[in-house]
Amino acid sequence: MPGQNPVRARNESAWLLPNDGTRTNHRLRRDMRWFADEDEIDLVIVGCGAGGSVLLQRLARHGWKVAALDAGPFWDPDTDWVSDEAGSHHLYWTDPRVITGSDPVPMGSNNSGRGVGGSMVHYAGYTPRFHPSDFMTRSLDGVGADWPISYPELRPYYQAIEEELPVAGERWPWGDPHSYPHRPHPVGGNGEIFLRGADKLGITAKVGPVAITNGRFGNRPHCIYRGFCLQGCKVNAKASPLITHIPDALAHGAEVRANAMVTRIAVDERTGRATGVHYISRGQERFQRARMVAVAGYSIETPRLLLNSASARFPDGLCNDFDQVGRYLMVQGAPQTAGRFNAEVRMYKAPPPEVSTEQFYETDPDRDAKRGFSIQTVSPLPITWAEHIAAQGHWGRALREYMSDYVHWSCLGALCEFLPLPENRVTLADEKDRYGLPVAQFSYSQCDNDRALARAAQSVMEDILSAAGADEVITIQRYAHLVGGARMAADEWHGVVDQHGRSFAVPNLYLADGSVLPTQGSANPALTIMAVAARTADQMAAGASLGG
C-alpha cells in the first residue's frame, strides 16, 4: 500500500522498478524529461555514480531543473550485463590512464566504473560507515587531516542512505554503534571460515554490512547468492544508484543524459561564475547551460576535468590557485590472504561481501603505525583468482595445477588506511584520449606507516585462516578504492572545496563525489560518498531557498 513504507515517501526508486522478473523500468526512461542545451537549467551534474545520482535525486525532489551527464551508457541489467567475469569488462572505465610512482595503482576493474550507477555497479556491496575518529585523524593521531565536518553532522545522512539502499547486517559494535534496516544474510563457505577462525582467536567478526536486499524491498527481489556482485547485479538485489536513486530522480523530473562526455567546465571570466559544461555526445560538441555546476566524476576524472578546464583566470587548472587539485589522492592497501582447506569452501557461492571485522580499525599503541585496518571476506572468481596464483610466481603447468585446487580456498582481504600524502596526485599526461583531451597520470607512493599497516593486516589474516584450519596461506599485495584528489578543507590553502562541497574559487561550482574526502578510514567508501553528497544536496537546496 502506498505510503506504508517511510522510505518510499522520500525515495520511491525500489517501487518504480518492474516486478515481473525484468529489471528496468523502460517507460520511466522513455518518458524522461529532456532539457535543451539552451535552457539554463538549475544544475548540471557531471557523472552519475554514487555522489552524482544522490545529488540528482535529492534536488529533483526539491523541484530543481537538473540534469546529470554521464560519459557511459544507461545500463539495462537484463541485456547489458552478464553473469560472467570477462564479459563484464565494459563496466569499467578503460579509457587510457597512466600510472606511475614507486607503488603504481592499477585502475580499471579495480576501482573505476563507467556508465550510470558508476563504480557501485561493480563494487562488492560493503557499506560500512566511517568511524568518528576518521573525521579528526590529525588531532587524534597526528596524521592525515581533520575534516571541516564531524561525524555527528553526517550521522543522519548515513541513516537515511542505509535505509534507501537498504543495508543488511548484524548490529554494528564499532565506531558509532548502530543497527541496520535488514537482517544479516546467511553466510557461505568463505564467511563460515572467517567466523570460525576469528572465534578461535577471540576476534569479533560480524555478518555485513552489505547493501544487498535480504527479503523484498519495493519491487527488488531477494538476493539469489550467485556470487557475481562485482559483475553488476542482474537480480536488482545489490544496491547501486541505477536502482536506488535514479528511478526516483526521473519520476521527479530529472534528466539523465548518458553517453555524454564532459570535456570542460565553462567559467565567465568577468563574473567568475560557472555557466555550464562543454560535452561531446554522438561525436558532436555541445554546451549545456546551467545556473550551477556539480562535478561527480570520482577521484581521477574530477581532478582531470578541473585541470582540463584551465583558462586565463585559472592558468593551472580550474580551482587550482593553491596547487591543491589532484593532491591527497588515497587508495587503501588491500592485501588478500588466502588459506587452503581439504574441505570444499567454494567461495564463489554467496556474495563476496559477507563477514568483516573492524576490531583493528583504530590506532593501537602496540602497533608501530598510526590508524588501522579492517578485514573482510573477498571471494575472487576464477580470473581474479588466477591473478592471485600468478602473483605467487606460478605459470604454465604449475599455474594450472594450483588453479585446479580453486574449490579448496578461502580468501580474506584487508582494507588498510593508507595516509593522504600531497605527492600522491593526478596530473595531466602528454598522451591524449580519443576526444583529444590529455589523459590523467596518477602517481602513487607508499609511506612507512602504510607498509607497516599492510604487514600487520596480513599477519592477522594469516592467523585467522590458520586458526580456522588452513594448512597453507598465500598473500597478494593489491589496492582497493579511491578517494580524495580534490578534498574539502577549512580554507583554500588546504583543499578545493568547503564543508558543503562548494569550491573556494567558483561560488556556483560544487564537487559531490569521493574526491572531496580528506581521509578514507578502513571502510569501503560508497556509503560515505553518498552520505556526503546527500548533505551537499541539503546545503544547496537551503542556499537556494535563501536566494544564494
Place this chain on the structure above:
Amino acid sequence: MSSGTAAGRSRFPGFDALGQAGQWDRVTADVVRARVGPHPVTKFFTEAEEPCARALLDLLTGQREPDGDLAVPVLEMVDARLESGQTDGWRYADMPEDGQAWRDTLAYLDADADRRCGTSFADTPEADQIALVQAVQDLKSGDWHGLPAAQVWSLWTRYACTAFYAHPFAWTEIGFPGPAYPRGYKNTGVGKLEPFEVRDARPAEDPVREGM
C-alpha cells in the same frame, strides 16, 4: 562437447561447466558460447608475430603438455582483445600502450631465441622456450630490452590468464560451474554442494603444500 583436463586427470569426474548452459540466461550464454568457437582469423598480430604470440601464450597457460591439451584458443582471444583496443584501463608510465607493448616484447622474445638457438621463438625447442620465458620472470624489476621485466611479466600473464580462465573448458578443470543467473545457489557453506556440482575426487592433493 567434452573438455580436456590438466594432464588428462580430472579432479571433478563427469563435471562439465558448458553442459549447464541451458540454465544460463540467454545474454550470458551467448557471450560464453562465442568463446568456444569458431574463431575469426587473427587480425591484430601480424603473420610474423602470430607464431611467437601463440607459442608464448600456450606456454604461459600450460597448454603445451603432451599428455593433456585443453585447446583453449588463448591466442585468438588475446588477438580479439588487442584488435578492439580493450585494455585494462591503465598502463605503466615506463611501458608503451598495451598493443605496442605486445608487439615489442614478441620481437624481443624472438631476438632472445635467435641469440640462444639461432631460431625464432616459435621454432625453438620447448625446453629452451621455457628457459627464455623463465629468464624474463627471473629478472623481476630488472631491465629487459629497455623495459622493466616485472611490467612485461604482468602484461603477459594478465592477458593470458584473463583469456584462459574466461573459457568454460578451464572452468570444468577447476570445478567452477560458471554463470549462475537466474539459478543462483541454494547450498552455500563449507562442504555443501548443489546437485549440479561435483565433489573433488582428490581433495588432499594440495599443490601448494607439495611445492613445485
